[in-house]
Structures are given as C-alpha cells and as structure tokens.
Amino acid sequence: MKKVLTIAGSDSSGGAGIQADLKTFSAHGVFGMSVITAVTAQNTQGVFAVQDITPEMIASQLDAIFTDIEVDAVKIGMVSQIDTIKVIAEKLRQYKPKHIVVDPVMVSKSGYDLLSPDAKEALIQELIPLATVITPNLPEAEVITGRNISTLKEMEEAAILIHSLGAKAVLVKGGHLEDDATDVSYDGYEFTYYKGTRIATNNTHGTGCTLSSSITSNLANECPLNEAISKAKEYITLAIQHSFSIGKGVGPVHHFYSMYQKAGIQHV
Numbered sequence: 001m002k003k004v005l006t007i008a009g010s011d012s013s014g015g016a017g018i019q020a021d022l023k024t025f026s027a028h029g030v031f032g033m034s035v036i037t038a039v040t041a042q043n044t045q046g047v048f049a050v051q052d053i054t055p056e057m058i059a060s061q062l063d064a065i066f067t068d069i070e071v072d073a074v075k076i077g078m079v080s081q082i083d084t085i086k087v088i089a090e091k092l093r094q095y096k097p098k099h100i101v102v103d104p105v106m107v108s109k110s111g112y113d114l115l116s117p118d119a120k121e122a123l124i125q126e127l128i129p130l131a132t133v134i135t136p137n138l139p140e141a142e143v144i145t146g147r148n149i150s151t152l153k154e155m156e157e158a159a160i161l162i163h164s165l166g167a168k169a170v171l172v173k174g175g176h177l178e179d180d181a182t183d184v185s186y187d188g189y190e191f192t193y194y195k196g197t198r199i200a201t202n203n204t205h206g207t208g209c210t211l212s213s214s215i216t217s218n219l220a221n222e223c224p225l226n227e228a229i230s231k232a233k234e235y236i237t238l239a240i241q242h243s244f245s246i247g248k249g250v251g252p253v254h255h256f257y258s259m260y261q262k263a264g265i266q267h268v
C-alpha cells in the first residue's frame, strides 16, 4: 500500500484540513499520515481560534515519520507562520520525498486568515520551488502574482508566472470563477484544461483540501501528473455532487462515494 503524508492544520468540524485529507486518502486506498501544523476551532460557519504548533514539534513529527517510513507523496496545506514554513521546507529538502503537492492555503471561505499575512513571501520563496504541483485558487493566485484574475486567459498567465517561481507544475483552480468550475494546469510546456460544470450547492467546505489530497494520492499511485489531476477533478466533482448540510453554514463534501460506488453499494 502506498503511504501518503499531509502536513496541514486541523479543522475541528472535519470538513477541511487534516480531517478532509485523511478521509480523501482512505477513499483512494492509500495509507494516510499527518503532521499537524496548527489546531483551528472551526465549524461550518467560520474559524474562531487558531493555535499554532511549535516549529520544534513540527520538526519532531516530520523526523518521526521520515526516519521510519518510506513516504510516497506529501501534501502541504495550512502552514500558518514563517517559522512553520521554514522548518517544513528544511525537512523536505533533507528527506526529499518524490512528490510534493502544495495547496497554498491563505484564507478560509469564511474569510479568516489561515496564513499570517507576513508569511506569504516565505511560502512563495520556500515552498513553491519544492512543489511537484502547486494548486492555488483564484484569490491565492492573485496574491502570489499580484494580478487580478477572473478569466481563463488570466488563469493561464498566472500559471506561467507561478511556474517561473520554481514549481514544476501549477494548477490554477476555477472554483471562484463566475461560470464553469474549470481548472487549468501548466507544466512549462503546455496547458491542460479540466472542465467542470458548476454545481449549485452551498456545501463546498474543504473542496481545495480534498482536490489536493486526491492529486497526492494519485501521484503516490504512480499516475502521471495530468492523469492524477483529471482523476482528482472527477473525485472532487462527485464529492461536491454528494455534499450535504451539517450545521448552520457551509457543509462538507462527501468522501465515501467512490468507495461505495466501487463496491456496488447504493450511496446512503
């Protein structure tokens, strides 16, 4: 079985962060491990508090995993602070996992800063050059490039700029577009388009975490990058189609559909 690691924050409500990543890993049949960077007090209505884990404890978690277990792919989510970013980058340069998927989490859908504003530059300088693929949504791509992005053409231009910062490939996600939820990737040679019809639902908590964890699982399972992304796009589309309401706000996507489907069991 392939072994996959998420380095991310905890979402107490289970829709995003470490919890979404581990659910996604299980649904893909890979063995999930986690290095927790921060604990958030969060629900479907918002983020209410964050406690960062110390850089020393993050380093210890990474050492514990990498000195014992062969890791097939790593996903990075919420990284919170400059020192958190620096220690993660240092350890990944030391242990050199084959695939690193960077989800440059900055602000939650509810508007809370999950990345300290002064840590944006560190994320760009330390983590982008390590990325097999980086998966910004439109607001994140705008912060990284300093440009406004609202069209497919502007997404392509942003992908070229972000690629020039050192990522092997870039996937600019179209979840925040007005029309279709089409994503575009660029690997330094060509663009690939992942078409998605917009699903009319408010329950999209954890879409970015789920997509990046699905890509990570597929890379661990030895899919070439474009296939890893297109399978992940199918997974997130199904997960959004089967999302549901819990709580009073933005509900989570559903992670078990593909398992039920494979087993021929009717979704409940």
Ligand SMILES: Nc1ncnc2c1ncn2[C@@H]1O[C@H](COP(=O)(O)OP(=O)(O)O)[C@@H](O)[C@H]1O
Pocket (backbone or CB within 6 Å): 136, 137, 138, 173, 174, 175, 176, 181, 182, 183, 196, 197, 198, 199, 200, 201, 204, 206, 207, 208, 209, 211, 233, 236, 237, 240
């Ligand atoms: N309403 C929707 N219908 C269909 N696909 C969506 C919808 N919202 C987001 N997506 C898709 O979910 C994935 C995550 O994108 P996005 O929501 O932009 O990420 P983030 O959670 O980082 O903001 C992308 O593939 C995007 O196209």
Ligand SMILES: Cc1ncc(COP(=O)(O)OP(=O)(O)O)c(N)n1
Pocket (backbone or CB within 6 Å): 008, 009, 010, 011, 015, 016, 017, 018, 040, 042, 077, 078, 105, 107, 108, 109, 110, 114, 204, 205, 206, 207, 208, 209, 210
């Ligand atoms: C702990 C934690 N990490 C990441 C996020 C962001 O999740 P994402 O899937 O990008 O989008 P929203 O869930 O915020 O819509 C988070 N909320 N919490």
